[in-house]
Amino acid sequence: xxxxxxxxxxxxxxxxxxxxxxxxxxxxxxxxxxxxxxxxxxxxxxxxxxxxxxxxxxxxxxxxxxxxxxxxxxxxxxxxxxxxxxxxxxxxxxxxxxxxxxxxxxxxxxx
Amino acid sequence: xxxxxxxxxxxxxxxxxxxxxxxxxxxxxxxxxxxxxxxxxxxxxxxxxxxxxxxxxxxxxxxxxxxxxxxxxxxxxxxxxxxxxxxxxxxxxxxxxxxxxxxxxxxxxxxxxxxxxxxxxxxxxxxxxxxxxxxxxxxxxxxxxxxxxxxxxxxxxxxxxxxxxxxxxxxxxxxxxxxxxxxxxxxxxxxxxxxxxxxxxxxxxxxxxxxxxxxxxxxxxxxxxxxxxxxxxxxxxxxxxxxxxxxxxxxxxxxxxxxxxxxxxxxxxxxxxxxxxxxxxxxxxxxxxxxxxxxxxxxxxxxxxxxxxxxxxxxxxxxxxxxxxxxxxxxxxxxxxxxxxxxxxxxxxxxxxxxxxxxxxxxxxxxxxxxxxxxxxxxxxxxxxxxxxxxxxxxxxxxxxxxxxxxxxxxxxxxxxxxxxxxxxxxxxxxxx
Numbered sequence: 001x002x003x004x005x006x007x008x009x010x011x012x013x014x015x016x017x018x019x020x021x022x023x024x025x026x027x028x029x030x031x032x033x034x035x036x037x038x039x040x041x042x043x044x045x046x047x048x049x050x051x052x053x054x055x056x057x058x059x060x061x062x063x064x065x066x067x068x069x070x071x072x073x074x075x076x077x078x079x080x081x082x083x084x085x086x087x088x089x090x091x092x093x094x095x096x097x098x099x100x101x102x103x104x105x106x107x108x109x110x111x
Numbered sequence: 112x113x114x115x116x117x118x119x120x121x122x123x124x125x126x127x128x129x130x131x132x133x134x135x136x137x138x139x140x141x142x143x144x145x146x147x148x149x150x151x152x153x154x155x156x157x158x159x160x161x162x163x164x165x166x167x168x169x170x171x172x173x174x175x176x177x178x179x180x181x182x183x184x185x186x187x188x189x190x191x192x193x194x195x196x197x198x199x200x201x202x203x204x205x206x207x208x209x210x211x212x213x214x215x216x217x218x219x220x221x222x223x224x225x226x227x228x229x230x231x232x233x234x235x236x237x238x239x240x241x242x243x244x245x246x247x248x249x250x251x252x253x254x255x256x257x258x259x260x261x262x263x264x265x266x267x268x269x270x271x272x273x274x275x276x277x278x279x280x281x282x283x284x285x286x287x288x289x290x291x292x293x294x295x296x297x298x299x300x301x302x303x304x305x306x307x308x309x310x311x312x313x314x315x316x317x318x319x320x321x322x323x324x325x326x327x328x329x330x331x332x333x334x335x336x337x338x339x340x341x342x343x344x345x346x347x348x349x350x351x352x353x354x355x356x357x358x359x360x361x362x363x364x365x366x367x368x369x370x371x372x373x374x375x376x377x378x379x380x381x382x383x384x385x386x387x388x389x390x391x392x393x394x395x396x397x398x399x400x401x402x403x404x405x406x407x408x409x410x411x412x413x414x415x416x417x418x419x420x421x422x423x424x425x426x427x428x429x430x431x432x433x434x435x436x437x438x439x440x441x442x443x444x445x446x447x448x449x450x451x452x453x454x455x456x457x458x459x460x461x462x463x464x465x466x467x468x469x470x471x472x473x474x475x476x477x478x479x480x481x482x483x484x485x486x487x488x489x490x491x492x493x494x495x496x497x498x499x500x501x502x503x504x505x506x507x508x509x510x511x512x513x514x515x516x517x518x519x520x521x522x523x524x525x526x527x528x529x530x531x532x533x534x535x536x537x538x539x540x541x542x543x544x
Contacts, residue, residue: 034138054191059197089141
């Protein structure tokens with residue numbers, strides 16, 4: 001484990017997001033990170049929605065290293081490149097290891 | 112009715128509620144029943160998008176058909192989530208689900224039926240898991256939901272057809288997603304169906320034919336004269352009469368014998384193809400694909416059919432929707448002679464129409480351990496070519512189809528490279544390799 005590993009996940013994420021992030025007019029972009037309790041992975045989805053249109057959700061990557069200690073720096077590195085919002089799903093009652101802040105504040109209605 | 116002589120067991124027909132959409136929902140941490148979602152294929156040839164699956168809520172909300180509909184039938188609603196398909200993921204989930212079923216039945220009592228349906232013969236094992244078959248069904252549902260997050264719908268019957276009807280008529284419409292039909296409940300469960308097309312095996316056309324015999328409900332079908340039905344509708348009529356009485360004498364354990372095997376591929380082109388060169392490129396590609404599959408199955412084929420479908424405008428203008436040509440060759444699985452013969456057949460029939468569909472089928476198989484010698488080609492040359500193609504197959508098997516392609520596939524009209532990543536014509540998936 002370690003830096004090489006993370007760089008690889010980060011590289012995949014950045015490369016795939018770059019293709020999808022088209023900066024179109026009147027379009028909202030955000031990222032969803034899912035704690036997948038069934039496969040024990042963190043699933044990343046790229047969302048986009050143009051005003052008054054359907055929401056699109058494209059799978060970008062699944063991180064196999066199922067460990068918050070690993071996920072936290074990965075998210076931090078990602079935020080350095082992209083500033084759009086990140087929604088966390090499936091992380092109820094989980095806290096970031098570095099500062100013990102809660103990861104996901106409210107539960108989604110359809111979770 | 113005396114059912115004493117009829118085969119009786121405990122059969123479950125289990126299907127996944129809106130399978131593709133449900134898998135996508137669980138991957139996103141969402142509840143499959145509470146999500147407004149459609150899975151849409153946006154391949155080049157789907158003309159703007161084809162809806163492959165719809166979550167139960169979206170079905171209700173937008174009054175969508177259960178089966179494939181078009182993008183244009185879908186409203187622009189901000190609450191609706193559109194996601195691309197990942198066929199490989201669904202296949203993997205299907206295997207996981209069947210692995211769960213295997214904990215409840217022996218391998219030989221599990222019959223996967225489609226990507227989201229399986230038949231389980233629990234006759235010999237249900238007592239191990241509960242006091243009633245329904246209890247076992249609930250247990251299976253809970254296991255799948257807990258381990259994979261998916262909801263399953265279960266039809267229970269004394270034979271497979273009862274299980275199928277219980278699934279379609281009842282399980283899909285109840286809160287607990289379980290339906291049951293037994294010999295003794297046939298009158299209340301099957302005969303009360305007033306719309307014949309709700310019954311598995313009866314479509315609009317068959318319903319009309321039954322109507323003409325004065326049969327409009329299942330009750331009327333069950334009490335019609337079986338000899339008259341057989342006389343008017345043939346074997347299929349007798350089968351429907353048996354269905355009305357909940358009778359099914361098939362044995363799942365005897366493998367179904369296919370009368371004649373055939374193997375082929377077809378595709379809808381991403382746009383209208385006009386030039387001879389473009390069309391022939393794809394014919395050649397499909398021919399090579401079929402040849403490669405023949406080699407994979409270790410058979411030679413001696414009969415080939417080329418099917419060509421015209422574009423809508425061309426079909427209107429020429430008055431025919433396309434053509435198909437049958438060819439007979441010396442038994443072969445080689446790229447070159449197959450492609451050559453297909454192209455020759457195409458040139459004979461084609462009159463500058465624009466084209467949207469191409470299909471190649473092969474049949475009349477023989478074992479590839481024997482080879483018909485010909486006076487006109489030397490055996491050494493044949494063998495050399497065969498070895499090259501085998502090598503090509505091996506490389507593609509190991510490194511993927513696109514590892515080695517004919518230069519022609521890179522030209523304007525070629526579709527082989529793009530299609531190599533598709534499963535059943537749709538996106539196989541990504542990022543989960």
